[in-house]
Amino acid sequence: MTATPLTHADIDHIGRGYDPVATRSSSIHSDSYRDNRFLTAEREQVFHRTWQFVCHEEKLRQPGSYVTASLLGQSIFVARDTEGSLQAFYNVCQHRGHELLQGEGITSTITCPYHAWVYDLNGSLRRARRSELIENFRENDIRLQSIQVEIFCHLVFVNLDPDASTLAEQSGDLAQEITAYAPDLGELTFAHRLSYRLKANWKAVVDNFLECYHCPVAHKDFVTLVEMDTYQVKTHGIYSSHMAKAGRTENQAYGIDNVSVTDHAVWYLWPNMTLMRYPGRGNFMVWRIIPVNAEETHEEFDFFFETDTPTDAEMEAIRFIDDVLQPEDIGLVESVQRGMQTPAFNQGRYLIDPQGSGMSEHGVHHFHGLVLDAYRRACSP
Numbered sequence: 338m339t340a341t342p343l344t345h346a347d348i349d350h351i352g353r354g355y356d357p358v359a360t361r362s363s364s365i366h367s368d369s370y371r372d373n374r375f376l377t378a379e380r381e382q383v384f385h386r387t388w389q390f391v392c393h394e395e396k397l398r399q400p401g402s403y404v405t406a407s408l409l410g411q412s413i414f415v416a417r418d419t420e421g422s423l424q425a426f427y428n429v430c431q432h433r434g435h436e437l438l439q440g441e442g443i444t445s446t447i448t449c450p451y452h453a454w455v456y457d458l459n460g461s462l463r464r465a466r467r468s469e470l471i472e473n474f475r476e477n478d479i480r481l482q483s484i485q486v487e488i489f490c491h492l493v494f495v496n497l498d499p500d501a502s503t504l505a506e507q508s509g510d511l512a513q514e515i516t517a518y519a520p521d522l523g524e525l526t527f528a529h530r531l532s533y534r535l536k537a538n539w540k541a542v543v544d545n546f547l548e549c550y551h552c553p554v555a556h557k558d559f560v561t562l563v564e565m566d567t568y569q570v571k572t573h574g575i576y577s578s579h580m581a582k583a584g585r586t587e588n589q590a591y592g593i594d595n596v597s598v599t600d601h602a603v604w605y606l607w608p609n610m611t612l613m614r615y616p617g618r619g620n621f622m623v624w625r626i627i628p629v630n631a632e633e634t635h636e637e638f639d640f641f642f643e644t645d646t647p648t649d650a651e652m653e654a655i656r657f658i659d660d661v662l663q664p665e666d667i668g669l670v671e672s673v674q675r676g677m678q679t680p681a682f683n684q685g686r687y688l689i690d691p692q693g694s695g696m697s698e699h700g701v702h703h704f705h706g707l708v709l710d711a712y713r714r715a716c717s718p
Contacts, residue, residue: 343378348712351375354684355709359702360691363684365709367677370538373631378715379708380628383608384409386498388507390610390623391415393527393641394491396441397423401458404441408497409628414438415486415493418458419445425486425495426460431479456481490515491523492623511576511604515612518602521619525641528651531659533636535667537674539609539628540708542636545670546626547577547605547700550688555665558657561588562616563601568695572703575607581695583616590661591653593617605700607707617654619643632674 354363369375385408392404392415403416405428412428414437428436435451438444446463447456455464460481468474485496489504490512496504505512515522535542545551549568552560568581583601593599593616602614613622621641629635638658642651676682690697 341374343374343712343715345716347374348709348716351712352709355705357706359687359699360689362702363686364701365684365705367683369708369712370540370674370677371631375712376628376631378712379608380409382711382715383708384628385411386496386501387608388487388489388494388496388501388504388606390625391493391495392441393525393639394488394493394523395526397493399443401443401445402441403438403444403458404493405438406495408495411497412436413484413495413497415495416458420459422459423486423488423493424459425484426481427484429482430454431462431481432465437481490519507575508606509574509576511573511606514578515604518600519614519619519621521643522621522641525619525621525643526645527639528642528645528647529640529655531636531638531640531655531663533663533667534629535634535636535671536632537634537667537670538632538677539626539634540704541670541673541677542626542634542666543605543609543704544701545666545673546611547579547704548698549579549695550698551669552695555669556662558589558661562590562593565695568601569693570695570697570700571693572700575707577605577700577703579603579605579695579700591657592650605704607704608711615654617651618648620651 351366351369355365356362389408391406396402396404397415397417400417400419400421403414405414413425414428415423415425418424428438430437430449430451432449432452432454435449437447437449447458453466454462457463460483462476462479465476485499485501487494487504494504562583564582571578581601583599596617597619598614598616600614601616604612606612609626611624613624614620623639625637627635640655647655687698687702689699693699
């Protein structure tokens, strides 16, 4: 059943009390965290029109390599063709709609597992069995439907919107910032993944990430790792940066003796991703926040290290995230979701520090502005 489209009255209701000036603004209404109509609009106007992470470029360096992915119900794949060009397509055969590839691997051609139509890695149809028996069939007329693909800071992204500008153009100085803090990102390799299923709207998960006002209360071990008086949050267009000095050897989070990285450098990238560099050896993390339905979210943390097997120290850091930090955050956002289901809460005020510290909620305010802009686009003719 198709959800009823959002109306201008819906957007006025959700945004009533929100002000572009954070110090006098209320948050967006809790109905947008519970009603599937808003998720439908988000799927169409946000997730299917923004740049979404697929993998590190290491998986697609070799001609013939491919990686499949699902973008909120849209099956796609990215491949390096035999000429060395990066290509991306909907993962759908043009004969009867069967998915073409699964997982990742190396291949010279793509053969549909249903009726064995064969495609080249550039999307052109090479062969269709018994097609000589039908009229007006020309293999040259049939191609896989392409989508936009981009390598950004050694990470592969795709965008289902054919008219979208590049991520490099949209994101301003983000690439420069990432390169400054993680110059070794291109040499890092995938080493580990953590996955979670949360009983909370995806926006509640993003909200929680975007402020550290809660950290001294809810993350008592984390705040011994990070020098909270240096924590700064800056908003820029479609991203925000969350920076602090870190790497205290005397901390309750995980061991960091003789480490090369002593910064907590984190970026939120609209709409549902964070990029992170934590104290330790050379490292990088990609955290994706993927809506399942209006009140359920899937999370994936991908860890990239100098080697594909984490060291004992890196496993200690992973266990800190898995056993301590994530359970703390999951408990928080699931409690918020339950609170939003009651008539006692609709909106709240942002706590804003004019100095832009991590103890401020201006990053959440920035995110909510992007959400409201997307809702307004959903109502545009």
